[in-house]
Each structure stands twice: as C-alpha cells, then as structure tokens.
Amino acid sequence: MKFRHFMAALGSTVAAVLLIIVAFLGVYAWPAMRLNGFHFLFENSWNLGGLYANPITVHGQQILPGAHYGILFLIVGTVLSTAIAVALAVPVGVGAAIFLAEAVPQAARRWFSFFVELLAAIPSVVFGLWGYVVVIPFLGHHVFPFMAKWIGFVPFFGGSTGSGYGLLTSGLVLTLMIVPLITATLRDALVSQPEMLREGAIALGASRFETLRTVLLPGVRRTLIGSTILATGRALGETMAVLMISGNALNYLPQNIYAPISTMASFIVSQLDSALQDPTGMAVRSLAEVALVLCLISIVVNSFARLLIRFSGEQVRVTP
Amino acid sequence: MLRPGRMIRGMEETPAAPGPEHKEADPHAFNPKVTRFRVRGLNAYYGAKQVLFDVQMDIGAGEITAMIGPSGCGKSTFLRNLNRINETVSGARTEGEILLDDQNIMRMDVSALRRRVGMVFQRPNPFPKSIFDNVAYGLRINGYKKNLSESVEHSLRRAALWEEVKDQLHKSATALSGGQQQRLCIARALAVDPEVLLLDEPCSALDPVTTAKIEELLVQLKQTCTIVIVTHNMQQAARVSDFTAFLLEGRLIEYQATPKLFTNPADPRTEAYITGRFG
Amino acid sequence: MSTVSGNESAAAFPGAAGRAFGRRFWDFAGWSICGLAFVLLGGAMLWIMAMVLLRGFHALTIEVLTHVTEGYAGGLLNAIEGTLILGVGGILLALPPGLAAGIYMAEFDNGRLAPTIRFLADVLVGVPSIVIGYFGYVTMVVAFGWKFSVAAGSIALAIISLPYICRTTEMAIRQVPRSLREAAYALGASEGQVATGVYLPVALPGVLTGVLLALAISVGETAPLLYTAGWSNYLWTGHLTNEPVGYLTYAIWAFITEPFAGAHALAYAAALLVTVFVLIISILSRLFVK
Numbered sequence: 001m002k003f004r005h006f007m008a009a010l011g012s013t014v015a016a017v018l019l020i021i022v023a024f025l026g027v028y029a030w031p032a033m034r035l036n037g038f039h040f041l042f043e044n045s046w047n048l049g050g051l052y053a054n055p056i057t058v059h060g061q062q063i064l065p066g067a068h069y070g071i072l073f074l075i076v077g078t079v080l081s082t083a084i085a086v087a088l089a090v091p092v093g094v095g096a097a098i099f100l101a102e103a104v105p106q107a108a109r110r111w112f113s114f115f116v117e118l119l120a121a122i123p124s125v126v127f128g129l130w131g132y133v134v135v136i137p138f139l140g141h142h143v144f145p146f147m148a149k150w151i152g153f154v155p156f157f158g159g160s161t162g163s164g165y166g167l168l169t170s171g172l173v174l175t176l177m178i179v180p181l182i183t184a185t186l187r188d189a190l191v192s193q194p195e196m197l198r199e200g201a202i203a204l205g206a207s208r209f210e211t212l213r214t215v216l217l218p219g220v221r222r223t224l225i226g227s228t229i230l231a232t233g234r235a236l237g238e239t240m241a242v243l244m245i246s247g248n249a250l251n252y253l254p255q256n257i258y259a260p261i262s263t264m265a266s267f268i269v270s271q272l273d274s275a276l277q278d279p280t281g282m283a284v285r286s287l288a289e290v291a292l293v294l295c296l297i298s299i300v301v302n303s304f305a306r307l308l309i310r311f312s313g314e315q316v317r318v319t320p
Numbered sequence: 321m322l323r324p325g326r327m328i329r330g331m332e333e334t335p336a337a338p339g340p341e342h343k344e345a346d347p348h349a350f351n352p353k354v355t356r357f358r359v360r361g362l363n364a365y366y367g368a369k370q371v372l373f374d375v376q377m378d379i380g381a382g383e384i385t386a387m388i389g390p391s392g393c394g395k396s397t398f399l400r401n402l403n404r405i406n407e408t409v410s411g412a413r414t415e416g417e418i419l420l421d422d423q424n425i426m427r428m429d430v431s432a433l434r435r436r437v438g439m440v441f442q443r444p445n446p447f448p449k450s451i452f453d454n455v456a457y458g459l460r461i462n463g464y465k466k467n468l469s470e471s472v473e474h475s476l477r478r479a480a481l482w483e484e485v486k487d488q489l490h491k492s493a494t495a496l497s498g499g500q501q502q503r504l505c506i507a508r509a510l511a512v513d514p515e516v517l518l519l520d521e522p523c524s525a526l527d528p529v530t531t532a533k534i535e536e537l538l539v540q541l542k543q544t545c546t547i548v549i550v551t552h553n554m555q556q557a558a559r560v561s562d563f564t565a566f567l568l569e570g571r572l573i574e575y576q577a578t579p580k581l582f583t584n585p586a587d588p589r590t591e592a593y594i595t596g597r598f599g
Numbered sequence: 600m601s602t603v604s605g606n607e608s609a610a611a612f613p614g615a616a617g618r619a620f621g622r623r624f625w626d627f628a629g630w631s632i633c634g635l636a637f638v639l640l641g642g643a644m645l646w647i648m649a650m651v652l653l654r655g656f657h658a659l660t661i662e663v664l665t666h667v668t669e670g671y672a673g674g675l676l677n678a679i680e681g682t683l684i685l686g687v688g689g690i691l692l693a694l695p696p697g698l699a700a701g702i703y704m705a706e707f708d709n710g711r712l713a714p715t716i717r718f719l720a721d722v723l724v725g726v727p728s729i730v731i732g733y734f735g736y737v738t739m740v741v742a743f744g745w746k747f748s749v750a751a752g753s754i755a756l757a758i759i760s761l762p763y764i765c766r767t768t769e770m771a772i773r774q775v776p777r778s779l780r781e782a783a784y785a786l787g788a789s790e791g792q793v794a795t796g797v798y799l800p801v802a803l804p805g806v807l808t809g810v811l812l813a814l815a816i817s818v819g820e821t822a823p824l825l826y827t828a829g830w831s832n833y834l835w836t837g838h839l840t841n842e843p844v845g846y847l848t849y850a851i852w853a854f855i856t857e858p859f860a861g862a863h864a865l866a867y868a869a870a871l872l873v874t875v876f877v878l879i880i881s882i883l884s885r886l887f888v889k
Contacts, residue, residue, distance in 0.1 A: 002790070003789065003790035003791040003794065004703065004706070004707045004790055006699070007699045007700075007702050007703040007706075007707065008699075008703050008707070008712055009699075010695060010696050010699035010700070011696060011699040011700030011701075011702070011703040011704070011716055011765070012700075012712070012716065013696040013699075013700070013761075014696055014697065014700040014716055014719065014720050014723070014761050014762065014765050015700075015715055015716045015719040015720070017723065017758055017761065018719050018722060018723045018726070019719075021726070021730070021731065021734045021758075024734060024737060024738055025730070025733070025734055025737065028737045091636070092636045092639060092640065093636075094636075095632050095633040095635065095636025095637070096633070096636040096637045096640050098633045099633040099634055099636060099637040100637070102633075103630065103633065103634065106410075112637075114885060115641060115644060116637070116640050116641070116644070117881075118644060118878065118881060119640060119643065119644050119647075121815060121819075121877050121878065121881045122647060122819075122874065122877070123818075123819025123820070123821070123848065123873060123874070123877060124819070124821065124822075125819070125821045125848045125851045125852050125870075125873075126647070126651065126819070126851065126870050126873065126874055127647070128851075128852065129650075129651075129851055129852075129855055129866065129867075129870050130646070130647045130650055130651070132855060132856075133650065133654075133855065134646070134650055176640070176643050179640060180640075183640070194445075196441065196443060196445040197445055197447060197448075198408075199405060199408065199441065199445070200441065200445040200446075200447065200505070200508075201447070201457070201461075202405060202408060202434070203403060203405055203434055203438065203439040203441075203509070204434065204435070204438070204457060204458035204461060204462075204508070204509070204512065205431040205432070205433075205434040205435040205458060205461060205462050205512070206431070206461045207431065207622070207626050208626075209625075209626045209629045209630060210461055210622070210626065212629075213629065214457070214460075214461065215447050215448075215449075215457075218448070218449070219447075219448045230725065233725040234725070236727070237725070237726070237727025237728070237729070237730070238727075239727065239728065239729045239821070239822040240821045240822055240848075240852060243852075244852065244855075244856075265727050265729045265822070268729050268733060268822075269729060269822055269825060272825075272826070287733070288733060288737060291729070291730045291733040291734070294727055294729075294730055295726055295727070295730045298725050298726055298727055298730075299722055299725075299726065301725070302721070302722045302724070302725035302726075303718075303722055305725075306718065306721045306722065431622070463619060463622070
C-alpha cells in the first residue's frame with residue numbers, strides 16, 4: 001500500500017474517534033432519550049425512583065416506579081458558573097495580555113508569560129484541592145459574609161452565604177483555570193501586530209496605552225472573541241475542580257450567588273455510584289444522556305470558535 | 321541630467337525669496353526667513369554607536385527641505401528626532417538642542433509636539449479601520465472640539481484624495497491601492513493641522529505616476545505647512561525642494577538652496593554624491 | 600496660516616499646552632489595571648504552589664513512596680505505578696495514529712481529508728474529558744466486559760492525547776524546509792523513506808514537545824480514569840483487563856474528603872507529586888521549543 005494511503009487510513013482514526021464517541025453515546029442513551037423526551041432539559045427532577053420496587057414500563061422502557069429525569073438545574077448550574085468565569089476571565093485576561101505584550105521588556109517576556117501559562121498546566125483536581133482546602137474556608141468565613149452585608153442589596157448578592165461552596169466559588173476558580181487560554185493567545189496576537197501601526201499612532205500624538213486601546217486591540221478583536229469562546233468551551237467541561245467546590249446541588253436552582261450548584265460534568269461523576277444501584281440501567285443511561293448533551297454543546301461551541309478564528313487568519317495554539 | 325528649468329521650479333513658486341545664494345562656502349547657510357526648526361549640536365546614538373555628529377541646521381518655515389545622502393548616513397534618524405519618535409526605539413539616545421519656534425522640543429509635552437509635527441512613513445501604514453476613522457483618528461485622540469466630518473473632508477481634499485473616496489468613507493482603508501493609502505496617511509497626518517510635516521521616503525514604495533501626484537501635492541502643501549522630506553532619489557529632491565541638506569556618515573556636509581546645491585555644490589563630497597560616484 | 604505662528608490651530612485642541620490631565624489619568628489607570636490583572640494571576644499561581652509545596656512536603660515521606668495504599672493510610676506506590684503505566688500506555692496507543700495524522704496533514708494536504716481531520720482534531724480537544732471517560736465506560740468497561748482496567752484507562756487517555764500529538768506533529772513537520780524533501784525525492788526516495796529519513800528526524804523535537812504535553816495532561820486527568828480505571832489498593836499484576844489500577848489523581852480527590860488526617864496527608868503528597876511532575880514536563884517542553 002502506498003505510504004500516503006497508509007498514513008491517511010491510520011490518521012483518520014483521529015477524525016473517526018469523535019464521530020464514534022457521539023454515535024455510541026447516542027445509541028446507549030437512546031432508551032433514556034425516549035423515556036425522558038424534551039422534558040429532560042426543562043425539569044428539575046433527578047429521581048431514580050423506588051430502588052426496591054419492581055420495574056414498570058413507561059414509554060416503552062423498563063424503569064423503576066417514580067423514576068423521572070430532568071436536568072434543568074444542571075444546565076442552569078453549568079451556564080451560570082461558566083458565565084461568571086468568562087465575565088471575569090475576559091478583563092483579567094486582556095489586562096494580563098496587555099501587560100505581557102507591552103509593559104514587560106522584551107527579554108523578560110518569556111519568563112513572565114511562562115509564569116502565567118503554568119497556571120494552565122495545573123491539573124483540575126489540584127485546583128479542586130486548593131479550592132476545597134484553602135479557598136472555601138477563606139471565602140465562606142471572611143469574604144462572603146462581608147459581601148452579603150455590604151452589597152447584599154444587589155439582586156442575588158444577598159441572603160444566606162452558606163459555607164463557601166457554591167456558584168460564586170466555582171465561577172472564581174473556573175476563571176483562574178481559563179484565563180491563561182485568553183492571555184496567551186492575545187499576547188501572541190498583540191506582539192505580532194506590525195510596529196508600523198504603533199508608530200503611525202504615536203506620530204499622531206497617541207500615548208502607548210492609547211495606541212493599544214484604539215488601534216492594536218481593535219485589530220485583534222477576532223482573536224479575542226475566538227479565544228474567549230474556546231475558554232468558554234473549556235469552562236463548560238470542567239469536572240473535578242467544580243465537583244470539589246460547588247456543593248453538588250440536587251434538583252434545586254441556586255437562590256443567590258453563594259448557593260450550591262451542580263454542573264453537567266460534575267454531576268456525571270458524583271452520580272455514578274447511585275446510578276449503578278438501578279437494576280433497570282435507566283439511571284446510567286440517563287447519565288449517558290447528560291454526557292451526550294454536554295458533548296454536543298462543547299462540539300457546537302468549539303466548532304464555532306475554530307471557524308471564527310480560521311476566518312480571521314490568526315493561528316491559535318493548541319496548548320490547554 | 322538635471323534641467324535648470326525643473327530645478328528652479330521650487331524657487332519660482334516661492335515669491336521673493338531673499339537671495340539664498342549669498343553664503344557660498346558655508347554649509348550651514350542661515351535662512352533669514354522665519355525659522356521653524358533650529359537644530360544645534362545634535363548628536364544621536366543607538367546604544368554605543370553614534371549615528372549623528374554635531375548636526376546644526378535651520379529649517380525655514382513654508383519651505384520644502386530635502387535630506388539626501390547614501391543609506392545609513394543618518395537622515396532618517398535626524399528626521400525622527402524632529403518629532404521625537406526616535407524615543408520609541410530602545411537604546412536610542414539624543415544630545416543637543418532642537419527648537420521649534422524657540423521652544424525646546426525635549427521639554428515640551430511629546431503628544432502636543434507630535435500634533436504640531438506630523439509624520440508620514442516609508443510604507444503606507446493605515447490603521448485597520450475605515451477611511452473616515454483613519455483620518456479622524458488624530459482628531460479624536462487629541463480631543464478635537466469641532467466638527468469631525470468637516471475636518472476629515474478638508475484633510476482629504478488637501479491630500480488630493482477626496483474625489484476618489486468621498487462615497488466610500490466607511491470602507492476599510494486597507495482596501496485602497498498603495499498610492500491611495502499613502503495619500504490617506506498624508507491626509508491623516510494633515511487632519512490635526514500640523515505646522516510641520518515630516519516625510520520619510522514617502523514614495524519609495526510607489527510607482528512613478530503616483531509619486532508625481534504626491535510630489536505635486538507637497539508643493540501645494542508648503543503654502544500652509546513646512547515640509548521636511550528624506551529621500552534617496554536625488555531627482556525628486558531637485559524637483560520638489562527649496563533647500564537641500566546632504567548628510568554623509570552622520571555629518572551635515574552641505575545645506576544650500578536646492579538649485580545651488582545641484583548645479584554648483586560647495587563641497588567636493590556633495591558633488592561626488594550627486595554625480596553618482598557613490599551611494 | 601500655520602507658516603507664520605502655528606499656534607492658532609492649537610486652540611481647537613484642548614490642553615494644547617500640555618497633554619490634558621484626563622488623558623494622562625486614563626493612561627495611568629489603564630496601565631495600573633493591566634498590572635493588577637497580572638498580579639492577580641501571579642498571586643493565585645503562587646498561592647496554589649505554596650499550598651501544594653508546603654503541605655505536600657510534610658506529607659511526602661519515604662513510607663509514602665514505598666508502600667501501597669491500605670484503606671485510607673499507607674503509601675502511594677500503587678498510585679504512582681498506576682499513573683506511570685496509564686500515562687505511558689496512553690501515549691504509546693496515541694502515537695501511531697497521532698503521528699500518522701500529523702504526517703498526512705503536513706505532507707499530503709490536498710483534498711478534503713486533511714482539513715477534515717484537522718478540524719475534527721481541534722474539536723476533539725474541546726470535548727470534556729468526562730465525556731470521553733463515560734464513553735469508555737459504556738463501551739469498554741460494560742459492553743466489551745473489560746471492567747475497570749488498564750486497557751480501558753489507557754485507551755481513554757489515548758483519545759484525550761490524540762489531538763495534541765497530531766497537531767504538534769503537523770506543525771513540527773511543516774517547519775522542515777521544503778528543499779530537504781525535494782532533494783530526497785529527486786534522488787528516487789519513496790515517500791516512506793523520505794518520512795523516516797528526512798523530515799521526521801528533523802521534526803523530532805517538535806514531536807517530542809507534543810508527547811510531553813500529552814503526558815502532562817494524562818498525568819493530571821482524573822474524571823475519565825474514574826470511569827475506566829477504577830481504583831485499586833494494590834500494585835498492578837499485569838492484566839490488561841478486568842483489573843483496576845490506582846492513580847495519583849484519585850488519591851487527591853477521594854482522600855481529601857475523608858475525615859482522616861492520614862488520608863489528607865496522602866492527598867497532599869499525591870498533589871505534590873502530580874504538580875511537580877506536570878511542572879517539570881511543562882518546563883522541559885518549553886525549553887525544547889527554540
């Protein structure tokens with residue numbers, strides 16, 4: 001066989017893997033999808049049913065009596081925690097990128113940047129450990145009560161502050177995990193803007209920061225949007241860190257910003273043991289449906305981001 | 321070769337220039353007209369390397385002054401010192417005195433200086449914005465208080481670009497041709513109504529037809545603006561400028577009225593350069 | 600007219616004498632905010648490192664490195680061994696298809712296949728690792744009957760590593776100058792010979808960077824392994840299926856939530872090992888790139 005054909009065949013595995021994953025999950029979750037229908041996305045009830053009762057048949061599927069699966073609270077938890085993370089990560093990421101690209105002297109740039117990129121290399125579970133051991137006590141005992149007292153009049157910022165587990169904590173830690181993605185990409189884009197553009201602005205009397213604000217940043221707009229969307233994708237799928245600090249809510253929506261939540265990703269981990277108790281297997285299949293929904297969302301978000309970046313002509317690094 | 325008629329064109333358009341040919345052998349011929357820039361004892365360095373040696377020059381108002389010389393002679397460095405844009409290069413250092421209307425430019429607010437002394441670069445460098453936003457940029461940045469659209473139109477007319485782009489002001493500037501982009505950069509520089517316009521080999525990336533258009537433009541502009549142009553094209557210097565300064569290896573060798581410099585240079589090195597023996 | 604005095608036009612611009620105070624202020628505010636952003640990130644980084652290093656250092660005894668886990672105490676030898684086995688296993692499985700895809704995309708990029716692979720690889724990067732883990736559970740652990748095993752865990756990690764390896768390979772090969780290949784082809788070399796003899800050796804550092812990157816990610820993964828490798832208190836007995844293995848990241852997650860100080864110590868020790876390992880790999884891979 002010709003070399004190139006052999007390479008093509010072997011290399012196509014990479015492409016096939018993604019399609020296989022979606023296909024298998026879809027097939028496995030199909031019974032659950034038939035049972036749950038569209039209500040799956042809009043209801044707040046994850047209930048395995050009577051575990052010691054005999055299975056009954058609903059919608060053509062064997063399930064335990066009383067079993068009902070709805071994941072609205074998961075969708076809300078995922079969307080809100082990601083939204084907080086992205087809202088915080090963009091300004092911090094842009095600020096840090098500007099600092100690295102413009103304020104740090106050329107020679108030191110590599111080391112300063114490296115320092116920020118190391119943040120991206122830290123495993124999710126270590127972030128979770130840090131969150132669980134250090135951040136939660138700190139926020140729960142000191143910061144949140146303070147916040148609720150002084151800015152509690154703002155909607156969702158008042159009320160019970162809980163013990164530190166919850167939406168805001170998850171959002172904050174997620175921010176740290178996704179910022180390096182934005183910063184690294186944006187820094188590269190800023191550095192590669194031609195010097196001529198800077199000189200043109202400075203010759204008209206703009207200061208260096210004004211040049212950044214009015215000429216350089218608008219010039220890298222598409223890269224910024226693309227990397228933000230990629231960062232969003234990353235935040236949507238974060239599992240371990242969120243699992244350890246979110247409080248693992250079940251079947252209820254957060255009342256304020258300090259309340260516990262669950263995300264789709266963390267739920268899949270936290271529920272496996274219980275789901276295995278269901279002899280009909282419907283619980284496990286419903287979890288698979290959650291995984292499928294999560295997979296499809298991330299595929300859509302990532303595809304959108306990649307296409308956007310491709311059309312801006314910029315190159316985005318694949319580093320995590 | 322250089323035709324006398326063409327060379328004196330600069331002189332014809334400047335009415336009653338009080339005889340610039342009086343000081344024959346003095347390379348620093350002082351111009352009794354209003355002086356815009358007074359440069360004294362200018363030494364410039366890049367790191368340890370010295371690139372300008374004790375340059376002294378008076379640049380007259382309302383004239384076109386050309387700077388010629390072989391590559392690396394320091395003419396661009398000199399120009400870039402006039403609006404202090406050289407400061408953005410790391411390792412660059414300047415000593416000496418440059419006075420703009422008797423104010424030391426080193427002590428002025430650099431933003432205000434650059435509004436008064438504009439610059440056009442070798443390669444056109446329009447911002448990735450619309451044509452309108454490019455011309456309006458300097459106005460917005462400097463907090464212009466009057467009507468933007470009027471100023472933009474006025475600048476585009478002065479740069480002889482208005483007719484070509486008046487219907488597409490919101491199109492991206494990068495869609496224009498090279499020659500149009502360079503005229504846009506000139507319009508952009510003119511928008512803030514500078515007293516002086518510095519041009520660093522503005523036509524070197526352009527074709528002869530466009531070059532001729534821009535040269536015509538400069539001759540029109542000098543009525544309202546002092547112009548200093550760096551060029552490696554001697555014919556261009558001869559066509560367009562009133563005064564020419566010849567630099568060699570960082571030193572000002574000769575500074576004379578253009579017709580004089582090109583027909584009867586005082587220094588043998590000047591003669592060697594303009595007759596093409598080197599550079 | 601500007602030729603005479605030059606200062607009339609200045610009246611249209613505020614703060615003509617010196618730059619308006621407002622502009623200077625916003626510049627200062629701008630740079631400060633950027634500096635603050637960097638300090639926030641740097642500070643968080645230092646805080647995490649401090650916690651991991653300080654608490655982990657106390658917990659990392661010789662005993663931890665040489666004993667296996669016994670319930671919630673003991674050591675981490677089984678976990679260390681498991682992490683290495685799974686990590687190396689994942690890389691070994693990902694290398695052939697990843698390299699092949701990289702070579703194909705770099706060298707034979709005409710037509711629709713290469714861009715398709717590239718696009719799908721880029722999207723695969725973004726798929727949450729828990730989804731890949733669940734997929735592994737559904738197919739390998741349950742359907743194939745392998746149960747929690749090294750095989751399932753390695754394959755899950757391989758899937759996660761694939762896009763990194765193939766993209767870095769592609770980029771590394773693209774950097775090799777065209778002329779080298781052309782010289783070889785002109786001498787009659789076949790495609791396979793040009794690959795192994797000409798550009799792969801030159802692209803090797805780049806490929807290695809991708810491998811290191813994938814290894815760092817594999818060592819840090821938890822969720823997919825929970826669903827494919829399970830957990831074991833014992834050392835691996837060599838079975839690829841039907842035998843779960845331990846791995847460091849499990850220890851970090853599972854033991855910190857237990858109410859035993861001994862368990863916590865193991866969690867910190869595991870965190871230290873994992874973090875240090877990942878940092879060393881990150882530093883090494885950056886030194887490779889130029």
